[in-house]
Amino acid sequence: MIKQFTFRKRMAATLVASACGFCLAPSVSMAAEADIAKLLDSLEKELATLKAQAAKPAPESATAGGKAVALSSTDGITIYGRVDLVVENSNDGKVARNVLQNISSRIGFKGERKLTDGLTGLMQIETGVAPDDSAQSKTFASRNSFVGLRSQSLGSLIAGTHDMPFKKLEGTASPMWGSAEAMEILLHGKGTARVVATMNDLHTRQKNVVQYWSPKFSNIEVKLAYAPDEVNGAAGTQRKPVYGASVEFDNKMWNVGLATETQKKFTATNGDMTGLKATAGMKRGAATFGVGYSKLDNNSGKKTNNWLIAGSYEFGPTILKANCGKSSESSSGAQDGLKMFGVELDYPLDKYTTLYGYYTTITNEANARGRFEAGDNKYSPVAGDDPRALGIGVRYNF
Secondary structure, three states, rough: OOOOOOOHHHHHHHHHHHHOOOOOOOOHHHHHHHHHHHHHHHHHHHHHHHHHHHOOOOOOEEEEOOOEOOOOOOOOEEEEEEEEEEEEEEOOOOOEEEEEOOOOOEEEEEEEEEEOOOOEEEEEEEEOOOOOOOHOOOOOOOOOOEEEEEEEOOEEEEEEEEEOHHHHHOOOOOOOOOOHHHOOOOOHHHHHHOOOOOOOOOEEEEEEEEEEEEEEEEEEEEEEEEEEOOOOOOOOOOOOOEEEEEEEOOOOOOEEEEEEEEEEEOOOOOOOEEEEEEEEEEEEOOOOEEEEEEEOOOOOOOOOEEEEEEEEEOOOEEEEEEEEEEEEOOOOOOOOOOOEEEEEEEEEEOOOOOEEEEEEEEEEEOOOOOOOOOOOOOOOOOOOOOOEEEEEEEEEEE
């Protein structure tokens, strides 16, 4: 555009000067041409300035009342998640199957906004997805989803849906993936709850929960949780709130923790479902080792004592893992106890992608019906049968 204007400027100056030449002396005609050229030069510069201003991007903020008003009110939203699928051969003790297992794949959105020098706003919305079968995808915000505040000196306070402290306490006692993961089945009581209706498992992702997480002091963190039971208070109804707490020490080498959870008035006789859990372990060089123990009690005549041992060892890029554990009978002579064993091999392909395989078994007593819980496809054995599974999968984190 500027080049076209320059050409037109020269032509105009020449034409005007030529016209003057018919009426004026040649010297006057030349002076007129010079004056016209200067005027057009000035117009050309103004045009270039206007063009440069028009090319500038719109400002990121506008001024109102003397203050800057941000066009965006969010510091940033992070999209994250995991896709974890396993080709698995499983046997419930009677029937063998080949299945594609989805292992807790999820997608989430989380954000932080600095409010003051020491206070940050938090939010997270996380949803379970099933890449192999969309019908098994969960409802929106089905996983840990909350809003909260974090203070550098006082800790964090959140409200929404979140795993209870009892479930979150793992230390180094739960390294396994896929169907080989045993803490959920043994220490959290899912194996026992399948045959004892008056006992609930404490693998709890609690709705309508308020949680407090302390800042770490000398590698110690405390978590507290309370979930009110939102019944309407009609005649004959009882409120059944849930309480939980944990304290954990972890200095990246040694870890030890203690957690408790109470589900008030769980049984028909108003017995509280309670759990006490302890973990301890270490990380040293290429090796990790962890132990876990839990006592689950419905305070109505049923309780179990459960333990778990686990470890891992890195040699080169490969990680070997193993675990074994046991849940006791819920009462003397009930014959509903179970044992579990698993071994796993992980091969990281890069920072985000891991190829892994596992073999795992559950040994049920005569009345027990423990099963693998991690995948979407769950097959329930007949009481006393012993399920086993062999799987090869890929976990991709993003």
